Amino acid sequence: MSIVTCIAPVNIAVIKYWGKRDENLILPVNDSISATLDTEHLCARTTIMASPEFKEDRIWLNGKEQSINNKRLQNCLIGMRKRAQISNDMECWKIHICSENNFPTAAGLASSAAGYACLVAALAKLYKVEGDISAVARSGSGSACRSMMGGFVRWHMGSDPKGSDSLAKQIVSPSHWPEMRVLVLVVNDGRKKVSSALGMKRSIETSELLKYRAEHVVPRRANEMNEAILQKNFEKFAELTIKDSNQMHAVCQDTYPPCHYMNDVSFTLVNLAHSYNSAANEIKVAYTCDAGPNVTVYILEKNVAEFISILDFYIPPADDLTVEYRKGIPIQLISP
């Protein structure tokens, strides 16, 4: 019997991945950039046991058994077993996987990124695989490849049709920008959302704006973002973050039928952020939304208390308007 445990945090993109040029290989139409959060607040924990006694591979997510035959899960298992550096005996052992998130999976907080990054990191430990495994994480969930590293990370789209150069690379380690904080504002939403996989598929098939974005906007914007991070230029970083989130959601609107992810509460928070910035006459907060209504805020440590007091004043908790999670999250290195 062999047993390993890993943890991996979520990442929140500031230049968004939206659209695949190859659905099977999970190859994106543009580069994307994100920060990997710390492992205290939002992370997945995965334990894998391998034993000659086990009859079949099995997986439990948050205590409930799931089908092991999920295609993306199989991509990761097959990908890591191919790279395994262990004796043939153990390679044949079946495995049992238990994965849990320390945050609600349904909250739409990039749980698949943390989950697949964690699964692949745990498999690497079990099978003693070394080297870049971000491509295997990518084959589980595109954005998972960015959770394999800490700090700010860029997923290079690459040009190889087989995806050999579609890899995540660290831009800077977490210690580069210690003043940076992330606030995750969890917005209640009863609606069933269109999954990011389905939303992206629809956008690729129907949105002309997506083509324009991928060809003419993101290549320049990703380089500017890279530079803003290296220079620790918060205002530039924040402006690009805001614009890119809004453009991703504009693409979702341009999709037919359209995908609506942000709701009234999200837009209230967005307007509040703009009012706060205008009143200060400088960009003090950046916001970004993924395929759901939650709003993630990037802000410098010195402004966190002020911004939270403004949130408390203007958005008091209520049944239909609840901000559940307001914690300053210092970005830290993942520790699988």
Ligand code: PMV
């Ligand atoms: O990795 P996926 O398939 O869950 O897609 C994630 C897409 C966004 O979160 C909306 C954007 C991103 O770059 O993380």
